[in-house]
Amino acid sequence: MATESTTDFSLDSAAALAADEGGAIEGKSPWLLAWRRLRRNYVALGFLALFVVIVVMCLLAGPYAHHVAGTGPNDNHLGETFTRDGKQVEVVSKGGFTGGTFKAGGIPVGPQLWHAGGKYVFGADTQGRDVAVRLLYGGLNSLKVGIGSALICTLFALVLALIAGYYGGWVDWVIARFFDLIWAFPVLLLAIALGTALSINGFHHFGISIQSGSLWIPTLVISYVLIPYIGRPLRGQILSLREKEFIEAATAQGAGGVRVMFSELLPNIASSVLVFFALIIANNILTEAGLSFLGAGVQPPNPSWGTLIADGQSRIQTAPWLAIIPGIAIVLTVLALNIFGDGLRDALDPRAKVRIEH
C-alpha cells in the first residue's frame, strides 16, 4: 500500500503511488478494462462456456451419428429391433395382442441413455429415427440459421446506420423510413409471409438464385425482418456522435466519408454492436424455432429444433420426449446467450441500456 501520508494528492503523488505498487501508470484501453470486468463475472463466463459446449456438440453431429449411434438423421428404422441389455426391443412398437394383453401400436421407444450402447440415447421418433442424432443435426441447422442471420442482420444494420448517421439529409431520411416500414410489420407475421412465399419457388431475382428448401431462406428472412431492431438504436447513437468535436477534427484533417465512418464512428459504437450481436443470436434462434414450428422456416427433411418440436406436438401424450428434449436444448442455448449478453453489456458499458425488443 501507499507509504506516503500526504494529503496533497496531486498527479505526482498518484504516480508515486503507482510506483510504490510496482510499476508506472500504464494506459489501459477500454477493451482491456472491459475484459477485466468480464473476467470477474463468473456467471456470464460459465454460461458462455455452456454455449460453446452446445455449439461443439452440434458440430460433432456427423461423427456422433457415424460412430456412436450408427445411423443418419433421416434414416428410418420402422419395423426394426435393437439390442438392449441382451434383449431385442422394437424401435417402434407394432402393437396388437401379445400374450393376451393388448398393446397400442406405433409408439416409438423412449430414451435409452446408455443402455443400448449409444443407440436411441434420447429415444426414437414415430418414423424410427434416432432422436439424439436428429437433435444434434437440428441444433446445427438452428445454430447456422441463428448465427448466420445475426451476422447478416448486424452487418447490414451497421452499414445502413453508419451511412444514414454520417451523411444525414435525404440519405438519412430514406434509410430511416426503410427502418420504420419494416418496423411497422409484426415480426413473426412478416417472417411467415416471406418464408411461405419464398418456399414456393425459392428466390430468383437480381442474379441471386436460392432453391426453395435452402437454409438461406429462413436465414435471410430473419435477418431482413430484424434489421430495424438493431439499425434504429445504432442510427440514434451515430447521430449524437457525429456532432462531437473529434469528428469535426477528423474532417478538418481531410478524412473522407469512409475513413470517418470506419475509423472514427465505428470504434465508438463497437461495444453496442457486440452486445446487440450476442443478444440477437438468442432472439434469432427463438424466431427460427417459431417459424419452423409453423412450417415456414427450415423445411423437412432437414431437422431443426423448431421442426423437432412440431413433430413431437401430436405425440405429446404417448412420446413426450419428442417435444420436451429439443425445447430444453433451445432454452439452454438462448438462456446462455442472454445471460452472457447481459454480462457483456455490464462489462463494456455499465450505463448502457441496450435491449432487443421482441
Add this chain to the structure above:
Amino acid sequence: MLAFLVRRLVGAFLVLVAVSFITYLIFVKIPGGDPAPRIAGRLATDQNIADIRQKLHLNDPFYSQYWAMMQSLFTGSLKSYSSQLNVVQEIKRGIPATLSLTIGAGIIWLGFGILVGVISAVTAGRLSDRVITVLALIGISMPVFWLGLISRYLFAEGHPLSFLPDGEYVGLTVNPWQWFVHLLMPWTVLAVLFIGFYGRVLRSNVLDTINEDYVRTAKAKGLPPRRVLVKHVLRNSLIPIVTLFGLDFAAVIGGSAILTETVFNLRGVGQYAADSVQSLDLPPIMGVTIYATFFIVLFSVVVDLLYAWLDPRIRPT
C-alpha cells in the same frame, strides 16, 4: 394537440400505403414466374387460375395489379383457394378468440409485472430481487409454443396433473365460465414470458424515480411511506410502462399470439394464417398480414395520444 393528431394520422396513412405495397411485392412479385397458379394453391382448377388472372389483372401493369389486390382485400371478395372460404369472414370469425387471448394475457402480465416490479424495487438487492431477475431471464428465453405444449402435457385434461380443459375456444357469450376456464392456461403461458421482463423494467424506473427531488420533498413533509410510493413514485414510474405495454400488446397479436393460438387450438386469426402455411395457401396469410399490420399501425397512434395525455411534458403544443 389537434395538429399532432393530424400529423400522426397522415404519417400512419402513408405507412399503410407502403405496407400494402410491400405485401403486394411479397405475395405477387418475389416468388417470380406466373403468380396465378401459385395464388390458386395446390388444389386449384384451370377455371380458378383463369379467374385469378382476370380478377387480379395479371396481364396489366403492376399498379393496376396492386389496385386489384387492394380491392379484393377491402371489398371482402378474397377467397382461400384450398378451402374456397372467404378470407375476410374467416378473419372476422377469429377475432373474438384472438382478442380474448391477448387482452386477458395483457391484463395478467401488466398486473403481475407491476406487482413483481414494485416488490423487487422495494426489496432491491435482497433475495426476492435476485429471484425475479433470474425468472425474467428464463421467461424471455423460452419458446412460447414449447411452454404451451409442456403445460398442456402436465395440466390439461387426460394428462398427469390434470385440472384444466385442453385447448379449444369457447365464446364468451356462449358460456362465460367455460370461456374463462378454457383461456386460463393460454393466458398464463403467454403472460409468463412478459411478467419478469416488465418487473425488471419497472424496478429500474422506480429506483430512478426514488432519487428525484419531489420524492424527497414528499418524504420531508411527512407523508406516510405507502402514500409516497403509490402517489409520487409509482405514478411517474408507470408512464414508460404504458408505452411499452402498448407496443408489446400490438406486437404480441402478430407474434407470440399466433404460436399460442396454434398450440392451444384456439382458432384465432393467427392460427388461421399459420394453418395456411402447410397448404401454401397464400390469400389467408396475405389478408392476416395486412389487417394485423393496419391494426398495429393505428393502435400505435392511439398509444402515442395516450402517452401525450398521460405525460404533459411531451405533449406537443
